[in-house]
Structure formats: C-alpha cells, structure tokens
Amino acid sequence: MSGGVGENERMNATEHTMPRWRLFLRKWAFPLCALALLAFILFREPPVRSGFLDRGTQIPDALVLDLTTGKKVALSTIQQERPAAIHVFTSWCRVCKQGWPRIPKLNHKYGDEMALILLGFDVGSVDSYLAVQRFALRNPVGLPVYVGGPDLLRALRPPEYPYTVFISPERRVLYDPSGMLSHRAFRIALTRNREQQRSNSE
Structure with missing residues (x-):
C-alpha cells in the first residue's frame, strides 16, 4: 500500500518540477493532433484531376x-x-x-x-x-x-x-x-x- 502512495507522490513531484510547456504538451498534444487531423480531412481540397479533354481540342465559339x-x-x-x-x-x-x-x-x-x-x-x-x-x-x-x-x-x-x-x-x-x-x-x-x-x- 505504501509503495503505491510513494509512486503517486513521485509522479506529483515530477509534475511540479516539469516545465509548464512540457506539462501543456503532455496534456494537450494528442487532442490538438486529433483536431488538426479532423480539420485536414474536412477542409482539404479534393485532389486535382485533369486531361478529360485532349490538349488542343477546339472549343466552339458558343x-x-x-x-x-x-x-x-x-x-x-x-x-x-x-x-x-x-x-x-x-x-x-x-x-x-x-x-x-x-x-x-x-x-x-x-x-x-x-x-x-x-x-x-x-x-x-x-x-x-x-x-x-x-x-x-x-x-x-x-x-x-x-x-x-x-x-x-x-x-x-x-x-x-x-x-x-x-x-x-x-x-x-x-x-x-x-x-x-x-x-x-x-x-x-x-x-x-x-x-x-x-x-x-x-
């Protein structure tokens, strides 16, 4: 039992001594990456395709x-x-x-x-x-x-x-x-x- 408490204390002490930016990354890195991936999927442009008409095809003067x-x-x-x-x-x-x-x-x-x-x-x-x-x-x-x-x-x-x-x-x-x-x-x-x-x- 005391071993478990000691482990928790060590983890808490580590968090207190860890720089803030590392704490931020540790907490938010995965959610931010997931959000960026979702935005890319939703808003990316579809791939460009071309060559449906042969180059040089005459278009009428409509x-x-x-x-x-x-x-x-x-x-x-x-x-x-x-x-x-x-x-x-x-x-x-x-x-x-x-x-x-x-x-x-x-x-x-x-x-x-x-x-x-x-x-x-x-x-x-x-x-x-x-x-x-x-x-x-x-x-x-x-x-x-x-x-x-x-x-x-x-x-x-x-x-x-x-x-x-x-x-x-x-x-x-x-x-x-x-x-x-x-x-x-x-x-x-x-x-x-x-x-x-x-x-x-x-």
Missing part, C-alpha cells in the same frame, strides 16, 4: 447569356484575343461555393493576361437559369456570370464540378483541371499558352 446585361455574347468577344479560363460551376455544388471567394483575387492577379469566364448551365439535368441567377446574386464576385446551353455543355463535357477549361485565344484546350481554381492552374495554363503561341509563330 453564345452564352450574360446575367448582368441579359444579352447573349460569344466566347471570343469575352476573350478579347486573350486565353481564357472557363470555370464551370453549379448552384448546388458545395465545393463550387467553397472556392467562390478565391475568384476575385485570382482575377485581380491574372485578369490582364487571361479572361475568367464564370459559366453555369440552363440544362435540366445539370442546373437551371433561375438557380444559377440566384447563386450569382447571393455570391457576388465583381465579375459577370454567364449561362450556357446544351451545345456548349456537350463540348466541355464536365466530368464533375467545379471544372475549369483553360483555352488559348484560338479556343484550343490548354489545361482542364477539376476542383477549385488555383494559382497553380493559372500558371500551368499560361505557360502552355506561351508555348503554343511560340510554336504557332515558328
């Missing part, structure tokens, strides 16, 4: 509806002879909404070099005009939001949402990653566009 003006406009008009990022989203997509706040910063950084086209679809199996319009009004990013039809949907063939098709000024596919927009995706697309323009000029 008409899309500008929700701001209510008028239809061709992709080439929006591009203004620049490469473009056609960012396809839906009103019901959780990941689309999570990545939406990134858009203004990305456009501020890359907008002079590349047009950013935010595109929803008025196609029954995907989304509706009213749902896309409501999403755009509730989540303003300072950029026009466009609505496309079935022909453009068939050309882009989004495998999941969000999905971005980076195209050259001639509307040929440069890169087509799924997932949230990122600086890395813009850099890859701009590099490929420069390579293509050099190749075209040779």
Whole structure:
C-alpha cells in the first residue's frame, strides 16, 4: 500500500518540477493532433484531376447569356484575343461555393493576361437559369456570370464540378483541371499558352 502512495507522490513531484510547456504538451498534444487531423480531412481540397479533354481540342465559339446585361455574347468577344479560363460551376455544388471567394483575387492577379469566364448551365439535368441567377446574386464576385446551353455543355463535357477549361485565344484546350481554381492552374495554363503561341509563330 505504501509503495503505491510513494509512486503517486513521485509522479506529483515530477509534475511540479516539469516545465509548464512540457506539462501543456503532455496534456494537450494528442487532442490538438486529433483536431488538426479532423480539420485536414474536412477542409482539404479534393485532389486535382485533369486531361478529360485532349490538349488542343477546339472549343466552339458558343453564345452564352450574360446575367448582368441579359444579352447573349460569344466566347471570343469575352476573350478579347486573350486565353481564357472557363470555370464551370453549379448552384448546388458545395465545393463550387467553397472556392467562390478565391475568384476575385485570382482575377485581380491574372485578369490582364487571361479572361475568367464564370459559366453555369440552363440544362435540366445539370442546373437551371433561375438557380444559377440566384447563386450569382447571393455570391457576388465583381465579375459577370454567364449561362450556357446544351451545345456548349456537350463540348466541355464536365466530368464533375467545379471544372475549369483553360483555352488559348484560338479556343484550343490548354489545361482542364477539376476542383477549385488555383494559382497553380493559372500558371500551368499560361505557360502552355506561351508555348503554343511560340510554336504557332515558328
């Protein structure tokens, strides 16, 4: 019995002499690690996949509806002879909404070099005009939001949402990653566009 009490006394004495930071780590290290792991699982971005469309695939100069003006406009008009990022989203997509706040910063950084086209679809199996319009009004990013039809949907063939098709000024596919927009995706697309323009000029 006395041996057990002595052991407890030694443990208490050790704790009293232990530095505070070690006591803190001893008590909270496991819960903090578990919390960090849980946050990583819940909030990490899904892995980026690409290559759904062959590089160089021609995208048609389709008409899309500008929700701001209510008028239809061709992709080439929006591009203004620049490469473009056609960012396809839906009103019901959780990941689309999570990545939406990134858009203004990305456009501020890359907008002079590349047009950013935010595109929803008025196609029954995907989304509706009213749902896309409501999403755009509730989540303003300072950029026009466009609505496309079935022909453009068939050309882009989004495998999941969000999905971005980076195209050259001639509307040929440069890169087509799924997932949230990122600086890395813009850099890859701009590099490929420069390579293509050099190749075209040779």
